[in-house]
Amino acid sequence: MRSRGVFLSAALLSLTVLAALTAPGCSSDEPKPPENPPENPPPPPPALDITNPVLSGDYPDPSILRVEDTYWATATSSEWAPHFPLLRSTDLLHWELVGPVFESEPTWSEGNYWAPELATDNGRYFIFYTAKKKGGPLCVAVATASQVSGPYTDRGPLVCQALGSIDGALIRDENNVLYLVWKEDGNSQGLPTPLWAQPLSEEGTQLIGEKKQILLNDTPWEGQVVEGPYLLRRNGWFYLFYAGAGCCGRACNYGVGVARSKTLLSGWEKHPLNPIVKNNASWKCPGHGSVVTDPLGRDYLLYHAYSTTDSVYVGRQGVLDAIQWGEDEWPSINSRRGTGGKVLATPPAFFDDFTATALVPGWQWPKSRAPSTALTGGVLTLAPPTAQAADPIGATLARSTNTGTYTAEAILEVGDLSAETSAGLAASGDPENGLGIALQAGKVALWIRKGNTHAVDASTSREAPVANGKLHLRMTARSGHLYRFAVSGDGASWTDVGGELNGDFLPPWDRGVRVALTGGGGAGAAARFDSLRITPE
Structure with a gap:
């Protein structure tokens, strides 16, 4: 038999343990600290070593999309056919032209083939593009495909406002509703240029509901234009990259701006340091691009700019820059020093x-x-x-x-x-x-x-x-x-x-x-x- 002293010692030990577990600040449910705390997470990998332009030649308003390990891009073709070049890359730096989106112009249109925007949603692929309706205004239209390489089937215009509608982009709002965002071309008549958002059918081929203005050219650097919207969601924010001021020609003064909001239809604030990309010694009039994330989680902006050496004679070329995200959750590009990277010494023959x-x-x-x-x-x-x-x-x-x-x-x-x-x-x-x-x-x-x-x-x-x-x-x-x-x-x-x-x-x-x-x-x-x-x- 055990002695009375043994039972008493066991009881006292139990009470001591119970008191320790129920003392303030202690809980039997709290996790124990790990024996070997994890090391600090590794820093993000360095950005690519970029030589610009990555799209050498006349590639205005470039749009980019990553599908698995392959990148796809397209750009404005304007009055040159076939319309909207389709390019492919495995590294963001070297691109292969694989063909056009349209061999001939859509039957409803007669010109101004601008700003194609590649997008994907629920396994479907879209190109939202601008064209002039026969006898009518500029319109945002859409073409669809079951794979990013096409073939694309034209679905016709989505919106054709009297002043013109251009630069369509796709986004889902905080409630998972599909939206088209576009610019009303008021600057063509000396008027403001609102960016509108309006719900799309789930098929992405028809506007429904009511449109709402989400942005306007209302700061001095933007002049008469905000356009070329590209939207993404990150860490609970919507970000809207856009272009402001004059896009083209010798007198251009384009730049890249960014705004953000917690909700799609309201609350937008513009970055106080806009434009985040502007002229420098090598590149001028940067603007109208889109963002892509590589498999390592690094974000890049593909956009266009004129070479200061070759000016308007070559056209607006496709340039690439890494995006840095600050502790304030605003993006920056090349520390606001303009287009970065090395400059291509000799373009390909x-x-x-x-x-x-x-x-x-x-x-x-x-x-x-x-x-x-x-x-x-x-x-x-x-x-x-x-x-x-x-x-x-x-x-x-x-x-x-x-x-x-x-x-x-x-x-x-x-x-x-x-x-x-x-x-x-x-x-x-x-x-x-x-x-x-x-x-x-x-x-x-x-x-x-x-x-x-x-x-x-x-x-x-x-x-x-x-x-x-x-x-x-x-x-x-x-x-x-x-x-x-x-x-x-x-x-x-x-x-x-x-x-x-x-x-x-x-x-x-x-x-x-x-x-x-x-x-x-x-x-x-x-x-x-x-x-x-x-x-x-």
């Missing part, structure tokens, strides 16, 4: 010998003026559409440039040219503005088209140095707008044609200059080319 069975992606033509093209045996046959057959440049097939200083060389097959056919190499702004060199009836001469008035400079006319049925044409550009032309029979010995031409009138307000192969001059006119090479300096 381009060469096409037409040995593929179809045109490689990236060739463009003026909207509603698709030329006839055929590739046979390494030769491109280029012919104008019937309505433009008499036009010496009725067939225009073009490539975007990626620097203002380059050399373009084309090889023209001369043997089958009819006497009325004009065939050549040009710098093209649009169908009404260009300059170039053309062969017709055995002679080459320079031409200028300005304001749709086409004039051949007869003083530059000379016999073409054809050799083995071929004529080499060369165009040399410097400073984006100064052009010289030369011809050769063998591609080695060159003869200058005329003097330097000033093409500062070429770029439209929203586009860069293209290198173009041209043909036309009469019914049945067709030009045949062996190759085009564009070599940046």
Whole structure:
């Protein structure tokens, strides 16, 4: 048997333990501190080593979306077809052009193909885009697909306000309701430019309910414009990245702003340090982009800017910057020093010998003026559409440039040219503005088209140095707008044609200059080319 003293000691021990457990500040339910406290979490990995532009050439209003481990992007095509380039990347830095969203313009529209916004929701893919309705205003429309690579089916306009509706974006609110956010284009009439939000059907193809204004251009730096909205949710906040001031042309003063709110429809505050991206020595007029998060959790803004070296002649190029989030939960980019990263020293060259069975992606033509093209045996046959057959440049097939200083060389097959056919190499702004060199009836001469008035400079006319049925044409550009032309029979010995031409009138307000192969001059006119090479300096 146990002694009475043993029982008494056990009882006293139990009371002591109970007292300790029920003393103030103690609880039997509290977790015990870990024996080995965890180390501090590792810092986020450093941002990518970026060299800008990542989208070299004319890629305004870029939009980006990550699907698993692949990034997809698109951009404004404006009046060049096919519409809305579709690009793919695995690292955010190197991009492959895989084709267009639309081979031809949607039947309801007639121009202004701007600001496509890639979006996904519940396994569906959307491109919200801007276009001008036939005989009507600018509209925000939508196309849908079951996979991000397409094909995309156009669903037509969502909203077409009298002043114009542009720059659509998709977001779900704090109650999980799907919304379209867009800009009313009041600045086109000297009026304010509200950003509106309105519920969408769950299919994302029809507006429902009432619209509500969520933002307005009301601070000095924004001027007459806030536009290009992109929305995301982070840590209980909605963030709205937007562009302000003037987007385009030599007098542009664009910048990137950001606002935030706890709810979608009210309570928006603008960052007191806006614009968070502005001009610097290498890039000017930055704006209109979208945000993507990589698999490591790092956020990046893809947007456009003009190179200060090449200005408007190349167009607005796609640039990338990492986003830093402060302790105050506001984003910043490159410490407000403008577009960051290294600057691309030499853009990539381009060469096409037409040995593929179809045109490689990236060739463009003026909207509603698709030329006839055929590739046979390494030769491109280029012919104008019937309505433009008499036009010496009725067939225009073009490539975007990626620097203002380059050399373009084309090889023209001369043997089958009819006497009325004009065939050549040009710098093209649009169908009404260009300059170039053309062969017709055995002679080459320079031409200028300005304001749709086409004039051949007869003083530059000379016999073409054809050799083995071929004529080499060369165009040399410097400073984006100064052009010289030369011809050769063998591609080695060159003869200058005329003097330097000033093409500062070429770029439209929203586009860069293209290198173009041209043909036309009469019914049945067709030009045949062996190759085009564009070599940046």
